[in-house]
Amino acid sequence: MTEISGYSGLRAGATAVVDEAYSFACMRCGYGWEQSYEIEHHTDADGHDFVMYVADGRIVPSPLNRPTCQNCDGHVVRIMRPGRVASARDAAHREHRVPSAGPVEAVWEPEGAHPAVEHRHWHLSGLLRPFRRAA
Numbered sequence: 001m002t003e004i005s006g007y008s009g010l011r012a013g014a015t016a017v018v019d020e021a022y023s024f025a026c027m028r029c030g031y032g033w034e035q036s037y038e039i040e041h042h043t044d045a046d047g048h049d050f051v052m053y054v055a056d057g058r059i060v061p062s063p064l065n066r067p068t069c070q071n072c073d074g075h076v077v078r079i080m081r082p083g084r085v086a087s088a089r090d091a092a093h094r095e096h097r098v099p100s101a102g103p104v105e106a107v108w109e110p111e112g113a114h115p116a117v118e119h120r121h122w123h124l125s126g127l128l129r130p131f132r133r134a135a
Contacts (some may be wrong), residue, residue, distance in 0.1 A: 014040040014052075022081035024067060028074035034082060035063065 021036040053060050067077035084121040 013042050015043060016041040023080040023082055024063070025069060025078045025080065026069035026074050027076040027078055029069060029072040031069055031071035033070055036082075037063065070109060085102075 018039040018041070018053065020039055021034065023032065023034045025032045035055055037060075040052045040054060042050050042052060044050060051062075053062050064079065066075055068078060069077055070074060
């Protein structure tokens with residue numbers, strides 16, 4: 001999501017400020033996070049344009065050049081549009097909801113007819129599956 005807010009007076013010389021937000025997912029450890037940036041557009045003394053990324057009031061390197069995982073310091077990070085991490089967490093949470101308690105009818109099954117118990121192990125690829133593009 002990009003919003004142009006014009007000159008905000010954050011730093012001297014900014015000609016425009018663009019608000020951007022990104023979601024990040026580390027492909028090494030599975031950690032996900034979101035961050036908003038104010039991208040300040042400037043012109044140097046020679047007339048060349050440049051931008052400065054500001055996050056939480058501090059100038060930071062561009063997250064698009066070489067993103068670093070905040071959890072494991074890995075550099076294999078997927079950058080997505082904002083809200084993707086939150087929606088993946090919400091989807092995972094919905095799947096794990098516990099049904100309301102109440103009477104349960106026991107079904108008799110002959111011995112040896114029990115289906116295998118399904119064990120679920122969550123991986124980042126599984127959490128991101130709803131967001132993959134169809135080929």
